[in-house]
Amino acid sequence: MEGEDRGAADHRFRGISDVLLDIEGTTCPVSFVADVLFPYASDHLGDYLQRHGHTAAVEKLLGEVEQAWQQDSDREARALREREGRAVISYLRLLIRQDRKLPALKELQGMIWREGYGRGELRVHLYDDVPPTLRHWHREGIRLSVYSSGSVSAQKLLYGHTDAGDLRPLFTAWFDTRTGPKTDVESYRRIAAALGGRPEQVLFISDSLPELTAAQEAGLRTVWCRREEATIPPQSNQEIDVITTLNLSSLDVTTS
Numbered sequence: 443m444e445g446e447d448r449g450a451a452d453h454r455f456r457g458i459s460d461v462l463l464d465i466e467g468t469t470c471p472v473s474f475v476a477d478v479l480f481p482y483a484s485d486h487l488g489d490y491l492q493r494h495g496h497t498a499a500v501e502k503l504l505g506e507v508e509q510a511w512q513q514d515s516d517r518e519a520r521a522l523r524e525r526e527g528r529a530v531i532s533y534l535r536l537l538i539r540q541d542r543k544l545p546a547l548k549e550l551q552g553m554i555w556r557e558g559y560g561r562g563e564l565r566v567h568l569y570d571d572v573p574p575t576l577r578h579w580h581r582e583g584i585r586l587s588v589y590s591s592g593s594v595s596a597q598k599l600l601y602g603h604t605d606a607g608d609l610r611p612l613f614t615a616w617f618d619t620r621t622g623p624k625t626d627v628e629s630y631r632r633i634a635a636a637l638g639g640r641p642e643q644v645l646f647i648s649d650s651l652p653e654l655t656a657a658q659e660a661g662l663r664t665v666w667c668r669r670e671e672a673t674i675p676p677q678s679n680q681e682i683d684v685i686t687t688l689n690l691s692s693l694d695v696t697t698s
């Protein structure tokens with residue numbers, strides 16, 4: 443039977459010591475990154491480089507960007523080079539538009555976002571059901587942790603600047619891909635060990651089925667947070683609990 447058709451009682455998780463949470467698509471809309479963070483970095487790049495372009499840290503990153511541009515075989519990147527010469531900012535904007543993962547760009551974006559959060563110009567809108575549920579679990583003695591592909595420093599910036607306030611004190615541990623890929627069984631074994639609990643006492647919540655499958659294999663309890671239409675359907679024999687929000691009436695988690 444498909445998880446969605448089962449009763450609300452199946453979303454009761456007892457004996458849980460830890461809830462491990464994905465971010466994008468689970469606690470925060472995926473569109474926040476695409477519609478808010480990326481455009482903010484793109485819009486503030488020129489101003490940021492003007493003010494910080496001569497510091498050693500930024501010069502080093504720009505050197506890496508320049509090198510990547512020289513070696514870039516992308517048609518648009520090459521055309522841009524002929525047109526714009528060495529104006530590295532136009533190449534950076536192209537990378538942002540194409541959502542390319544150059545490490546130097548990620549680092550520059552992180553610096554720009556840090557300023558934006560600090561100035562109060564960037565604020566994270568979490569799904570409405572998330573802050574009250576996290577606060578409830580925290581009060582009930584359930585430990586909360588994050589596992590996201592964004593870096594731990596980016597995770598802390600995000601939870602530090604939500605429209606429900608600074609939620610960082612609710613969390614006890616933060617994991618990113620330095621622990622391992624999110625679809626790798628071993629990553630979840632490492633996280634369970636780091637949390638010091640037995641895997642079956644850890645509940646992992648994510649919108650990604652491949653991630654949930656890996657966590658299940660490592661012995662964690664799992665629930666699929668399906669807020670939007672997922673692109674990957676579950677395997678027909680896969681038993682998975684499904685929720686559409688993190689509100690307490692649809693997901694009852696207790697320590698005993």
Ligand SMILES: [Mg+2]
Pocket residue numbers: 464465466467468648649650
């Ligand atoms: Mg996700």
